[in-house]
Amino acid sequence: MTRADITDLIVEIIADIDDEADFDNLDPEKPLRDQLDLDSMDFLDIVMELRKRYKIQIPEEDYPQLATLNSCATYLEPMLKDV
Amino acid sequence: MPTHFKYCKDRYDAVVIGSGLGGLTTANRLARCGHRVLLLEHHHRLGGLATWFKRKGHIFDVSLHGFPYGMVKTCKKYWNREIMNSIVQLRDIVFDNPQFSLKTTFDKQDFAALLTNRFGIDPKRIEAFFRRVDTMNFYDDRTMTTRELFEEFFPGRSDVHRLLMEPITYANGSTLEDPAITYGIVFSNFMNRGVFTFQGGTDQLIALMTRELEKNGVTICTGARVDRIETKNGRTTGVNVNGRTIGAPAVVSNSGITNTIYNLVGTDCFTDEFLEQADRIRVNNSSCQVYLGIRPDTSIEMIGDLIFSSRSPVFDSAELLDVNTRSKTFSVYYPKTRPGHDRYTIVASMNSRYEDWSKLDEEHYRLAKVALIDRTLDDLERYVPEIRAKIDWQEAATPRTFNRYTLHTRGTSFGTKFEGLDVSRSIFKQIGGLFHVGSVGIIMSGWLGAINYGVIVANDVDSYLRSIEKV
Numbered sequence: 001m002t003r004a005d006i007t008d009l010i011v012e013i014i015a016d017i018d019d020e021a022d023f024d025n026l027d028p029e030k031p032l033r034d035q036l037d038l039d040s041m042d043f044l045d046i047v048m049e050l051r052k053r054y055k056i057q058i059p060e061e062d063y064p065q066l067a068t069l070n071s072c073a074t075y076l077e078p079m080l081k082d083v
Numbered sequence: 084m085p086t087h088f089k090y091c092k093d094r095y096d097a098v099v100i101g102s103g104l105g106g107l108t109t110a111n112r113l114a115r116c117g118h119r120v121l122l123l124e125h126h127h128r129l130g131g132l133a134t135w136f137k138r139k140g141h142i143f144d145v146s147l148h149g150f151p152y153g154m155v156k157t158c159k160k161y162w163n164r165e166i167m168n169s170i171v172q173l174r175d176i177v178f179d180n181p182q183f184s185l186k187t188t189f190d191k192q193d194f195a196a197l198l199t200n201r202f203g204i205d206p207k208r209i210e211a212f213f214r215r216v217d218t219m220n221f222y223d224d225r226t227m228t229t230r231e232l233f234e235e236f237f238p239g240r241s242d243v244h245r246l247l248m249e250p251i252t253y254a255n256g257s258t259l260e261d262p263a264i265t266y267g268i269v270f271s272n273f274m275n276r277g278v279f280t281f282q283g284g285t286d287q288l289i290a291l292m293t294r295e296l297e298k299n300g301v302t303i304c305t306g307a308r309v310d311r312i313e314t315k316n317g318r319t320t321g322v323n324v325n326g327r328t329i330g331a332p333a334v335v336s337n338s339g340i341t342n343t344i345y346n347l348v349g350t351d352c353f354t355d356e357f358l359e360q361a362d363r364i365r366v367n368n369s370s371c372q373v374y375l376g377i378r379p380d381t382s383i384e385m386i387g388d389l390i391f392s393s394r395s396p397v398f399d400s401a402e403l404l405d406v407n408t409r410s411k412t413f414s415v416y417y418p419k420t421r422p423g424h425d426r427y428t429i430v431a432s433m434n435s436r437y438e439d440w441s442k443l444d445e446e447h448y449r450l451a452k453v454a455l456i457d458r459t460l461d462d463l464e465r466y467v468p469e470i471r472a473k474i475d476w477q478e479a480a481t482p483r484t485f486n487r488y489t490l491h492t493r494g495t496s497f498g499t500k501f502e503g504l505d506v507s508r509s510i511f512k513q514i515g516g517l518f519h520v521g522s523v524g525i526i527m528s529g530w531l532g533a534i535n536y537g538v539i540v541a542n543d544v545d546s547y548l549r550s551i552e553k554v
Binding site: 051057 | 542
């Protein structure tokens with residue numbers, strides 16, 4: 001997966017979690033939490049979905065790495081490079 | 084329909100012990116993740132303390148009372164839309180005590196207006212208070228108490244402290260001495276949009292949840308009390324029910340945390356350090372309730388959905404716990420609660436200590452319950468004149484009743500104090516594959532807290548099951 005694939009994937013997972021989320025004007029550098037009104041339970045859902053789909057294990061101490069779309073891409077890129 | 088225990092298979096991926104809202108949610112999430120799940124409940128009915136009972140045509144809800152708006156999103160994501168769509172607002176929250184009598188929708192906007200207009204507090208101070216509680220989270224400073232928080236923002240204002248604290252004490256048993264973050268997290272959840280309930284009642288909610296569990300393939304057994312959680316070489320291997328072992332690499336206990344450690348597993352399986360931590364867990368207080376059914380041909384005026392009623396001069400946590408407390412919540416259920424079921428019921432709830440009831444012999448216990456009902460009717464008379472002539476059913480529950488149905492240590496109806504959360508979260512580090520879900524740490528208490536904690540624990544269990552798959 002490329003970085004662009006990964007950000008698309010994250011957006012797709014969030015859209016499944018919250019069908020009212022508005023992705024227009026989403027700034028990849030800014031926290032997803034503030035832009036999409038996500039809470040800590042939503043991030044847990046993202047972690048669970050990534051595990052289900054790609055068997056990726058993300059430990060709790062790494063959750064802050066998922067804060068923005070760009071940081072998601074950076075963190076997940078090595079784990080998803082062969083997908 | 085629940086399966087009889089004798090038809091259960093010998094092996095599952097995960098066994099969930101207990102069907103409180105936390106256990107139900109963990110079971111549902113795990114099944115949705117593709118795991119084979121067995122749910123065991125000792126009672127004949129699912130729901131734990133989220134329960135109801137029928138008497139003479141009345142249906143009494145034990146813990147429905149009201150929950151925060153966050154329940155809408157939680158039910159949508161972790162249960163289904165039908166459940167979500169049944170959530171409706173309770174608009175009339177009433178306070179009535181010697182310091183003030185008022186009605187509120189119990190949300191930030193209305194509270195800010197009340198605090199300004201009725202209590203004469205500077206709007207800037209109110210704004211600062213809300214900013215503080217809204218941003219509180221689990222990782223913040225835990226040393227500040229709720230009393231200190233109130234004194235910082237509203238020094239010497241016992242009336243304001245009462246307005247802010249009394250409902251939360253009924254909601255989760257917390258006091259002014261508990262960590263301020265436990266108060267802030269729960270209070271701001273309510274203040275977000277107000278108080279909500281489940282239209283159709285607890286029976287309908289549990290029926291819809293049962294249907295969803297079955298759709299997702301969870302095997303449900305009621306009347307199956309787990310005697311022991313089995314372990315071998317530091318890992319759990321399954322559970323024992325009535326001499327029969329069911330094997331599973333993961334066991335999730337929705338029994339109380341103290342019950343889980345001391346009774347289901349046994350202390351010899353844990354390190355001394357962990358047990359010292361467990362020994363320090365304080366279970367929360369229990370409750371007394373009085374259930375009143377209004378005669379079928381009689382109606383009552385709209386007197387409020389929830390009434391926080393007290394004749395105590397000031398808010399006092401000890402007074403609220405006393406056997407003779409003059410403080411109680413009336414949850415009033417109008418026919419709108421269960422469309423099509425044309426009845427009014429009133430459930431009075433008081434916080435209570437197990438010790439005050441457990442030592443009574445049968446005759447004194449019976450008399451104490453009669454007196455409890457009598458005091459409740461006297462208090463209710465102020466809102467519903469001639470209440471005694473309007474009811475055709477009256478019944479009391481005490482901490483002993485809660486203990487009998489939930490098996491909780493000392494009948495606790497609000498789980499544990501804050502320290503229970505760390506023990507609950509770390510039990511799997513002691514015994515591989517063993518997890519706990521349930522009301523712990525005050526913030527995981529209540530219907531919303533219990534369901535969300537069920538999701539958090541399901542994530543831990545799923546992670547564990549997938550990590551052992553690989554080996």
